[in-house]
Each structure stands twice: as C-alpha cells, then as structure tokens.
Amino acid sequence: xxxxxxxxxxxxxxxxxxxxxxxxxxxxxxxxxxxxxxxxxxxxxxxxxxxxxxxxxxxxxxxxxxxxxxxxxxxxxxxxxxxxxxxxxxxxxxxxxxxxxxxxxxxxxxxxxxxxxxxxxxxxxxxxxxxxxxxxxxxxxxxxxxxxxxxxxxxxxxxxxxxxxxxxxxxxxxxxxxxxxxxxxxxxxxxxxxxxxxxxxxxxxxxxxxxxxxxxxxxxxxxxxxxxxxxxxxxxxxxxxxxxxxxxxxxxxxxxxxxxxxxxxxxxxxxxxxxxxxxxxxxxxxxxxxxxxxxxxxxxxxxxxxxxxxxxxxx
Amino acid sequence: xxxxxxxxxxxxxxxxxxxxxxxxxxxxxxxxxxxxxxxxxxxxxxxxxxxxxxxxxxxxxxxxxxxxxxxxxxxxxxxxxxxxxxxxxxxxxxxxxxxxxxxxxxxxxxxxxxxxxxxxxxxxxxxxxxxxxxxxxxxxxxxxxxxxxxxxxxxxxxxxxxxxxxxxxxxxxxxxxxxxxxxxxxxxxxxxxxxxxxxxxxxxxxxxxxxxxxxxxxxxxxxxxxxxxxxxxxxxxxxxxxxxxxxxxxxxxxxxxxxxxxxxxxxxxxxxxxxxxxxxxxxxxxxxxxxxxxxxxxxxxxxxxxxxxxxxxxx
Numbered sequence: 001x002x003x004x005x006x007x008x009x010x011x012x013x014x015x016x017x018x019x020x021x022x023x024x025x026x027x028x029x030x031x032x033x034x035x036x037x038x039x040x041x042x043x044x045x046x047x048x049x050x051x052x053x054x055x056x057x058x059x060x061x062x063x064x065x066x067x068x069x070x071x072x073x074x075x076x077x078x079x080x081x082x083x084x085x086x087x088x089x090x091x092x093x094x095x096x097x098x099x100x101x102x103x104x105x106x107x108x109x110x111x112x113x114x115x116x117x118x119x120x121x122x123x124x125x126x127x128x129x130x131x132x133x134x135x136x137x138x139x140x141x142x143x144x145x146x147x148x149x150x151x152x153x154x155x156x157x158x159x160x161x162x163x164x165x166x167x168x169x170x171x172x173x174x175x176x177x178x179x180x181x182x183x184x185x186x187x188x189x190x191x192x193x194x195x196x197x198x199x200x201x202x203x204x205x206x207x208x209x210x211x212x213x214x215x216x217x218x219x220x221x222x223x224x225x226x227x228x229x230x231x232x233x234x235x236x237x238x239x240x241x242x243x244x245x246x247x248x249x250x251x252x253x254x255x256x257x258x259x260x261x262x263x264x265x266x267x268x269x270x271x272x273x274x275x276x277x278x279x280x281x282x283x284x285x286x287x288x289x290x291x292x293x294x295x296x297x298x299x300x301x302x303x304x305x306x307x308x309x310x311x312x313x314x315x
Numbered sequence: 316x317x318x319x320x321x322x323x324x325x326x327x328x329x330x331x332x333x334x335x336x337x338x339x340x341x342x343x344x345x346x347x348x349x350x351x352x353x354x355x356x357x358x359x360x361x362x363x364x365x366x367x368x369x370x371x372x373x374x375x376x377x378x379x380x381x382x383x384x385x386x387x388x389x390x391x392x393x394x395x396x397x398x399x400x401x402x403x404x405x406x407x408x409x410x411x412x413x414x415x416x417x418x419x420x421x422x423x424x425x426x427x428x429x430x431x432x433x434x435x436x437x438x439x440x441x442x443x444x445x446x447x448x449x450x451x452x453x454x455x456x457x458x459x460x461x462x463x464x465x466x467x468x469x470x471x472x473x474x475x476x477x478x479x480x481x482x483x484x485x486x487x488x489x490x491x492x493x494x495x496x497x498x499x500x501x502x503x504x505x506x507x508x509x510x511x512x513x514x515x516x517x518x519x520x521x522x523x524x525x526x527x528x529x530x531x532x533x534x535x536x537x538x539x540x541x542x543x544x545x546x547x548x549x550x551x552x553x554x555x556x557x558x559x560x561x562x563x564x565x566x567x568x569x570x571x572x573x574x575x576x577x578x579x580x581x582x583x584x585x586x587x588x589x590x591x592x593x594x595x596x597x598x599x600x601x602x603x604x605x606x607x608x609x610x611x612x613x614x615x616x617x618x619x620x621x622x623x624x625x626x627x628x629x630x
Binding site: 050072117 | 435447
C-alpha cells in the first residue's frame with residue numbers, strides 16, 4: 001500500500017499558481033493581496049451524514065470543495081486557496097484518483113489553489129478550509145455579512161433551492177422524479193454550483209447574505225437573527241408549486257444565496273439575473289419584530305404555518 | 316440535546332481579539348498584517364489513530380491545537396488564528412466543555428484567536444487549520460522551509476524527543492516507567508509544548524526546520540529529501556542512553572524542532588538554548604550524497620544500522 005506521503009504527492013499535490021509554497025512542507029505560504037481582507041471558512045463532511053460511502057467519488061470530490069466555495073461566495077469574496085484533510089479507511093487508489101479529479105475540477109472552475117493536505121487512516125471524513133479575499137475600500141470592509149440587513153429591505157433568493165433535496169428524496173425512494181426534472185435535481189445534489197459570480201456582483205448592492213445549506217427558512221432565520229430583524233414572505237412569489245415549494249422552503253444542500261437589498265436596487269438585481277442567466281427571486285421583505293421571526297402569507301394573504309425549518313446535525 | 320448552533324455558541328465562540336469577524340457567519344474575516352506572508356497548515360486527529368475515546372478531553376483539546384501550532388513554529392512563524400471542525404458521535408456537554416477548556420488554554424498560551432468552527436455528527440474527528448504570519452524582508456520570505464538546508468550545516472534538535480513515545484509505551488504496558496520520568500513522559504504525550512519561541516528566534520539563524528511528529532529519523536529524512544542532501548549523525552552526541560535513545564530517534568508525537576544551521580551560529584544557538592531554558596543538541600551535519608540518506612555512527616565511529624524510522628499512517 002502506498003505511504004501517506006506518496007498518497008499526498010500523487011493525488012493532492014499540484015504546482016500552485018498563486019501561492020509561494022504549496023503542499024509538502026510543515027505549512028503552505030501565501031501572500032495575501034495588499035488592501036484585502038481574508039475570509040476563512042471550514043467545513044467537515046462525514047460519511048453517513050453528508051454523503052454515502054458508495055457515492056460517486058468524482059462527484060464527492062467536487063462537492064467537498066464546492067460547499068466551501070459557497071461560504072466564500074456568500075461573503076461576496078473571491079475564493080483563492082484551500083487546504084484539505086482526509087481520513088480514509090483504506091488507501092483505495094482508484095477511488096482517490098477519482099475524488100481528486102472532482103476536487104481539482106472544482107478548484108479549476110473557481111480559480112482555487114489547493115495548497116495543503118493531510119491524510120490519515122480513519123472513518124471517511126473530509127475537512128476543507130478555504131480562503132477568499134475581499135478588497136477593503138479605505139478601512140471599510142466590503143464583505144457581505146449575515147448581520148448587515150436593514151429594515152424594509154427586499155429578500156432575494158438565487159436559483160431554485162430544493163432541487164438537491166428532491167434529488168435525494170428520489171434516490172431514497174421517497175418520491176419518483178421523471179426526466180428532465182430527475183437529471184436537474186441529481187445534478188443539484190451531486191454537483192452544486194456555488195454562486196461566486198453572484199456574490200462578487202452583490203458587493204455594494206446587497207446588505208447581507210447567507211448561503212442555503214440547511215434550508216431556505218432555516219438559513220434566512222440565521223440571517224434575520226444576526227440582523228435582529230423579522231420578515232414576511234409571500235408563497236405566491238415562489239417560482240415553485242406543490243412539492244417543489246416545500247422543498248424550496250426547507251431543502252438544504254443547494255448552496256444558493258439568500259440576500260437582502262434596499263428596494264431601489266430592484267431593477268439592478270433583475271438586470272444581474274439576466275446577465276448571469278440565473279433566476280433571482282424577490283420572496284419577501286424584512287420587518288420590525290422579534291429577531292428571526294418569519295411570517296409567511298399564502299396567495300390569499302392569509303398567514304400559513306410552516307414548521308419544517310431545515311437541517312441541524314444535533315437537533 | 317442542544318443544537319449544532321448552540322454547541323458552537325457555547326463552546327467555540329469567544330470574542331476574537333485580533334480578527335474582524337469570528338465564529339458565527341458563513342466565514343470569518345481577518346486582516347493580515349501588511350508586509351507579512353501567511354503560513355497555513357491543516358491537521359486531522361482521528362479517534363483510534365491519534366487519540367483514544369477515553370483520553371482526558373481537556374488534554375485532548377490542548378493537543379489538538381498544539382500539534383498545529385507546532386507546524387507554524389517549524390516555519391518560524393507567529394501563530395495568529397485557527398479554525399476547528401469537529402465530528403462527534405453525541406453532543407456530550409461535559410466532555411465538550413472540558414475539550415474547549417483545553418483548546419482555549421492552548422490558544423491563550425500562544426496568542427491564537429479561534430475564529431471559526433464547524434460541528435457535525437460522526438465518528439470522533441477533529442480538524443484544525445491554523446494561520447501564522449512571517450514578515451517579509453523586502454520581497455524575501457523569512458519562513459523556515461524544509462528545503463532550505465545547505466551542505467555541511469549542523470543539525471540541531473530541541474528538547475528531548477521520544478518522551479511522548481515512552482509515555483505511550485508505559486500506558487500500553489510495554490514498558491514500566493517510574494517517577495519522575497513517568498510524569499515527564501506523560502506530560503510530553505498529553506500536553507506537548509510547541510516551540511514557537513524557538514521558531515521565531517531561529518529566523519535568520521536556521522536554514523531549514525521541521526517539527527518531530529513522525530519521529531526524529533523520519534522527519535530529518537523529510538528535511539534532507541526536500542533539501543537534496545545526505546547527513547551523518549553521531550549517537551554519542553544524543554543526550555539519551557539505551558531505551559531513551561531508541562525513543563529519541565524514532566518516537567513521534569513530541570513536536571520538538573529539528574533545524575540546520577551553518578557552523579558559525581553554533582555559539583549563538585547554545586546561547587539561545589540558555590535563554591529559552593531548552594536543550595538544543597547538535598547531533599550531526601549535512602553531507603553530500605543521495606537525498607535523505609542518513610549515516611549513523613556509534614561511539615566508536617562505526618556505522619550502525621537503524622531501521623525504525625517513524626510513523627506513516629498508510630505504510
């Protein structure tokens with residue numbers, strides 16, 4: 001069996017393009033761009049919780065990095081570098097090669113250097129830490145925080161959250177999708193597309209942003225709590241009927257962005273939607289009220305009860 | 316059971332001292348010091364491989380961060396920030412509180428801000444990514460790389476590697492230590508002291524450095540391979556007889572530093588040893604020859620065979 005060092009060399013070492021020193025020393029070295037803040041996020045994916053041991057390794061390699069890229073996108077930052085630590089039960093080289101192919105496909109798609117790695121024996125687990133940059137304007141941060149929303153701003157959602165959850169439900173035999181929806185939902189589940197371009201374009205337009213990893217209602221709740229605001233949503237504005245609507249509101253794992261913005265940017269955001277060829281839907285607005293409180297209205301203007309608020313690993 | 320978010324809040328969130336934004340958003344934000352390079356390392360610790368489920372959680376919290384701090388020390392960098400991801404089978408609050416106490420004790424000892432966290436359910440696993448800074452002098456990096464050693468430099472080792480391995484052997488019933496050695500070896504195993512001060516002092520003195528995580532011979536081998544050099548060692552220079560000597564050469568998990576330096580710095584290094592109250596032992600020198608080749612001489616000047624070269628997770 002190849003050694004730990006041979007595995008890192010073979011599957012995780014590539015010459016870095018934007019780093020001083022990549023994989024292979026005690027640490028990697030980068031030179032942050034002058035006048036930028038550094039945005040840092042870490043995410044751990046565990047077999048049985050976030051993926052299954054028999055998932056396609058190339059998809060898994062993509063997704064392992066993509067979910068982290070999404071956190072950087074939600075800050076309005078440019079992803080730059082990432083490190084990956086992996087625990088593996090065995091050193092299956094065929095599996096590793098495919099995983100590495102998917103990982104680097106995502107890295108290449110978003111211009112990210114993989115600058116460090118650690119492999120060890122253990123139950124399958126991947127931990128990525130990712131770094132992005134946001135330019136300062138003077139001493140002012142341009143990063144999009146969860147806590148930046150103001151009163152009476154519009155609440156927007158990118159793409160079609162819920163598709164990943166529908167894809168998973170199909171695989172688990174709980175629903176039966178047919179083509180073309182099936183392919184679209186499985187792609188959302190297996191190859192999520194972090195909204196980096198959108199995040200960058202939202203600097204100066206959005207006041208607050210978060211990505212949808214736990215479910216729209218849950219993640220919007222986090223944003224509102226951080227901003228000390230309540231909100232109203234209108235179900236008839238959602239671009240999704242029936243089952244799709246439930247998934248839109250509660251399905252996690254899509255990595256779309258939720259953001260708030262003053263109403264005067266409404267037209268600019270619709271223009272952005274067209275330019276990026278990405279649906280951007282205004283689903284409600286922020287209100288005064290208890291932090292995190294969501295009031296949801298149906299097509300007749302009646303408040304509705306929505307209980308399923310997304311995924312919490314220890315709830 | 317408390318939620319994932321409550322767990323992060325309760326045990327991993329503290330107001331950051333040197334960060335713009337700590338735990339609680341999609342990502343943390345830091346402002347790197349102007350004129351510095353950023354040094355980044357990631358390490359994953361897995362139950363059953365790196366620690367045992369019944370290890371003292373406070374010690375484990377310390378060690379989880381300390382082994383990462385050591386990588387930063389080995390680069391001659393100042394540790395600044397860290398993020399931690401944790402997979403846990405259950406949310407045992409008593410255990411988590413103790414783990415967090417040990418983790419923050421280490422963070423405080425080395426002036427590190429814990430700026431991000433992720434908790435998820437799964438087989439016990441901790442992944443820390445750590446960031447340090449090294450000032451540039453002009454455009455010149457001051458970081459201590461593995462690859463920086465030159466021909467005919469002295470090879471130095473800090474402290475007493477092997478103690479952690481002896482402590483572990485005692486716990487496993489393979490040897491029987493008595494006091495005071497027992498306490499010293501168990502402390503080395505449970506509360507390793509990363510050599511941050513030494514690493515910082517070695518900038519401009521050492522040409523190359525690495526920390527002893529896999530074992531002295533193994534890690535010296537990595538340094539020599541990276542520097543394309545061979546080396547000679549002299550067993551009679553080691554400050555350790557018999558069993559201790561074997562542990563000194565092959566025991567991992569001590570987090571001492573190995574470094575090389577031109578002979579003209581010999582006296583300065585002995586002075587440093589006194590100032591830091593830390594043994595610094597010159598055990599050999601770099602030579603021309605096949606990269607990584609170690610020739611070891613006994614007290615009579617005879618070459619000896621040493622086979623056990625440390626720990627490799629997949630060998």
